[in-house]
Amino acid sequence: MEFDVVQGDIAAQSADALVNAAGTSLEMGSGVAGALKRGAGAGINEEATEKGPVDLGKVAVTDAYDLDAEYVIHAAAMAHYGSGEATRESIRDATRNALERADELGCRSLVIPALGCGVAGFDLVTGAELIGEEIGRYEPETLAEIRFIAYSDDEYETIRAATGTAEPSGMDGESESDR
Template sequence: MDIILTVIKGDITKVEADAIVNAANTSLLGGSGVDGAIHRAGGKDILEDCQKIRNKQGKCKIGEAVITTGGNLPAKFVIHAVGPVWSNGTKNETELLTSAYTNSLNLAIQNNIETIAFPNISTGIYKFPKKEAAIIAINTVNSFEDNLNIIKEIIFVCYDDENYTIYNNILKK
């Protein structure tokens, strides 16, 4: 079965999907950018779930992902994926970003999620080059596709015009 890949420009906190992915930091306690927006829009239930996870396992490692309620969001779940900070490709950033997407998809499957929305992980304050990050995201999803019999649609939610154009150009090829 083919998965529908969609690219939209907009606010991930308003996307109607079974799960949205948060470009989280290792603390899981909210921050700036997408992370702060999701925590603000989703309300205290998301933070409380994150605190329970931290109490159980500690911080979330780079490349890993955890799942919480969607709180007040249209999405039922939030998958918090920690992407790498860009260090000119010297600290396994490509592998870590791939891992963040892979671990998010694994959590989606484990939780019977049919629609999942991804932001442009690590491309904001973490400064991962946008085109390289988009290629990693799309290639990871495409290479994972054989294992995605539960997931029906993956939505890439781009906050800015630059990412939106990059994703559309890559997907048209």
Template sequence: MTFRVVTGSITDLDVEAVVNAANSTLLGGGGVDGAIHRAAGPGLLAECRTLGGCLPGQAKLTGGYDLKARYVIHTVGPVWRGGDRGEDTTLASCYHESLRVVRERRIRSVAFPAISTGVYGFPKPLAAQIAVMTLREKMWEDMEVLLCAFSAPDAAILQAALDKET
């Protein structure tokens, strides 16, 4: 079992699946979502149009199209509204449901972004703690999980959460 933090664009990673921090339409947007849609090409958008959107805390699978990854797992994180509206539970569900898809497809390597920490405003240290705790609890042998941060400061937050849980 491998669990580590990497820095860079999730679209460049050579893994079987990348997780997309999507919006509920699954039709692309900003941040990670926009980057994945741009890198994957028009086939991803066409397939996403057939899925009927996605509820917060759920996950849906598509092909990876022009990405190195064979699959994209789309999950919709919570919008931070102060922390008293179940945001932490919904965020944990994003990781749990994404791993459910991974297990069903027998995917051995997957990369996660820091879900909900961009425009959705989830506090980064708390989000990192939830990600690490949920993933570590649900991982299994022969699995590689990467936590992908776009910047070095964000990678440091993820690494601190990972170090704290080991």
């Protein structure tokens, strides 16, 4: 299985499935959910909330509407009510359940964000490590490509370092391929 960290807007990605960093209510607000809602259109929020609430760590699937994907997998890494915080366990469970659901749907490509690390406030380095570990130990049936997406430059560099996908660099910031 091919794994990479990419930078950009998740709503602009092309894949069989995109993962939404959801709360248990599945109501789409800001952050990743907001970007997906803007890209997909209003129907995605209606369908998602009809399928909610789900238990912490669980997932639900909707159509991708106007996004360049077949499905959006809403992974509930944070509680939507009360504290709204993510935990190590909820991030691991949401990641694993998203991967399993993508396989069940026959997806070959998947784009996943830093679940629980945005509005839920979980530490990005630890969250990226947990997600990377779950992806690394997952044995796919149909999934051939997973892209871990970061929005900002800082987030991109942090996720690459945390997942061990940072490009090796030599002295003076020169990469191996520059020599």
